[in-house]
Amino acid sequence: MDRAIETVEQALKLQGSPIYVRKQIVHNLHVVKDLEARGAIFVEEVDEVPVGATVVFSAHGVAPMVRGGAAVRDLQVIDATCPLVTKVHSEAKRYASQGCTMLMIGHADHEEVVGTLGEAPESMFLVETVADVAALPPYTEDQQLAFLTQTTLSVDETRGIIEALRARYPWIQSPEKEDICYATTNRQDAVKALAKAVDLVIVIGSTNSSNSLRLVEVALAAGVDSYLIEDETEIDPAWIEGHDRVGITSGASAPERLVIRVINWFHAHHEVTNVSEIATVHEDVFFNLPRPIRRALAMVDTTPADSIS
Numbered sequence: 001m002d003r004a005i006e007t008v009e010q011a012l013k014l015q016g017s018p019i020y021v022r023k024q025i026v027h028n029l030h031v032v033k034d035l036e037a038r039g040a041i042f043v044e045e046v047d048e049v050p051v052g053a054t055v056v057f058s059a060h061g062v063a064p065m066v067r068g069g070a071a072v073r074d075l076q077v078i079d080a081t082c083p084l085v086t087k088v089h090s091e092a093k094r095y096a097s098q099g100c101t102m103l104m105i106g107h108a109d110h111e112e113v114v115g116t117l118g119e120a121p122e123s124m125f126l127v128e129t130v131a132d133v134a135a136l137p138p139y140t141e142d143q144q145l146a147f148l149t150q151t152t153l154s155v156d157e158t159r160g161i162i163e164a165l166r167a168r169y170p171w172i173q174s175p176e177k178e179d180i181c182y183a184t185t186n187r188q189d190a191v192k193a194l195a196k197a198v199d200l201v202i203v204i205g206s207t208n209s210s211n212s213l214r215l216v217e218v219a220l221a222a223g224v225d226s227y228l229i230e231d232e233t234e235i236d237p238a239w240i241e242g243h244d245r246v247g248i249t250s251g252a253s254a255p256e257r258l259v260i261r262v263i264n265w266f267h268a269h270h271e272v273t274n275v276s277e278i279a280t281v282h283e284d285v286f287f288n289l290p291r292p293i294r295r296a297l298a299m300v301d302t303t304p305a306d307s308i309s
Contacts, residue, residue, distance in 0.1 A: 001026045001183075001253040003287050004059035004080040008035050010289065011056060011078055014296045020055045022046055022062065023111055025080065026253035027209035029230060046070045054078065059253075060111035061085040063118020076292075083287050084151050084181050085112055089119055091175050095146040096120040100173065101139070103127050105161050106150030110210055113150050124148075133164040146173035151181040152210040152252075154217055155188050182285060183252045184211045188218045190280045191249055195222035197278065198247035200239065203228045204258050205251030212251030219247075231258050232265035240270065247278075 004025050011019045017039025024032050024042065032042060040056075046069045049055045054076040057066070061081040070077050081089075095102050102124040106113040117124050127133060127147075139145055147165055149158055158180060165172055194201060201219040205212025205228060212228060219226035224247075227239055240246065246266065250259050266272050288294060 001059060001082075003289060004082065005031055005035070005253075007078060007080040007290055007293055008040055008056055009038070010293050010297065011054065012039050014293070014300070015054060018053070020049045020053055021058065022049075022055055022066070023058045023060065024208075025056065025058045027060075027212075028206050028251070028253040028255070030255060030258060031253060046073060046075060049073065049075055052076070056080050058111065059085070061089060061115035063115045065118055066115075078290050078292050080290055082151070082181070084179070085115075088112075088116055088148055088151065088175075088179050091146075091148055091179075092116055092119040092124065095148075095173070096123055098144060100144040100146045101125070103136070103145065103147045103165060103172075104150070105147060105158055106153065107210060110150060110152075112152070112210075116148065116150075127161060127165070130160050130164045133161065133168060136168070139169055141171050144173070145169050145171065148175065149179040150210070151179055152184050152214065153180055154214045155180060155185055156218070156221070181211070181252070184214070186280060187211065187215060187249065187252065190278065191215050191218045191247075192222060193280055194247040194249060194278055195219050195224040198245040199224060200243040200245070201226040201247045201249065202235070202239075202262060203249055203251065204231070204254045204262060206230060206253075209251045209253060212254070215249060215251065229262075232262045235262070235265060237269070 008019060008021060008025050018041045019039065021040050021042050025035065043049055046055060046066060051073050055070060056078045057080055059080055059082045092102060102120060104113060104117060104124050105127050107128060108126055191201065201224050203212055203215045203226060207228065216226045216228050229235060248259060248262055
């Protein structure tokens with residue numbers, strides 16, 4: 001998520017405003033508003049972008065049809081798709097080339113799922129729940145099957161769907177490595193640990209953020225009250241009544257400054273006796289910025305200082 005945000009920030013620095021972005025670069029309203037203030041223009045589809053202009057694809061990925069639409073309009077594309085989402089797209093193309101029918105585990109209308117389904121719309125079908133598995137056709141072993149997953153799903157819920165698929169279709173193929181994002185998995189594990197120490201969990205994130213919604217679900221499944229907020233202005237004081245230990249976490253795309261603001265809200269409205277951090281996994285995964293940005297930055301770095309106006 002940070003990579004996608006930095007992509008737009010660097011594009012604005014290098015090229016200036018306007019930089020067009022298809023859909024929300026990440027699912028967080030604060031991030032979107034901040035980038036809009038810097039000169040980014042968010043659009044729903046590439047046909048809203050002026051011919052020849054620069055457009056950034058969001059972290060959630062796009063279908064081949066969208067890339068084709070950008071090419072027709074001669075747009076300069078900067079692809080900020082998360083590499084983990086790109087991995088799922090690559091798997092979809094590989095399975096399609098093998099003649100597989102693919103079962104995509106995910107949530108309907110989520111941008112990531114829409115983009116992935118677009119890789120092979122004739123041979124890929126959406127599965128949202130365990131109940132959906134029972135409604136699938138009675139495929140036989142002469143039909144090659146494979147499953148893929150959205151990267152921001154609940155680990156536990158997805159495990160149940162995969163078990164149901166394997167029970168019904170024992171020959172079904174699966175990705176060599178699971179598709180769920182490491183940051184999503186780590187945050188869900190952290191909330192499970194947090195839920196053992198608190199009696200209320202506040203999750204900071206937008207309502208269209210799949211990974212943020214999953215964090216609320218994980219906390220609720222652990223038997224702890226949990227609420228999703230955009231920022232501290234959405235905290236309902238009534239939530240706090242009867243709770244002595246409050247845990248605060250955030251979705252992958254929520255800026256750290258929002259976490260600090262929520263902590264400060266509690267200091268301002270309640271007697272806070274102790275603030276501690278629960279450490280689970282140290283994330284040290286790094287993804288390079290998209291190639292057009294890296295090339296442009298390299299050119300700036302190699303330009304003699306006295307030649308820059």
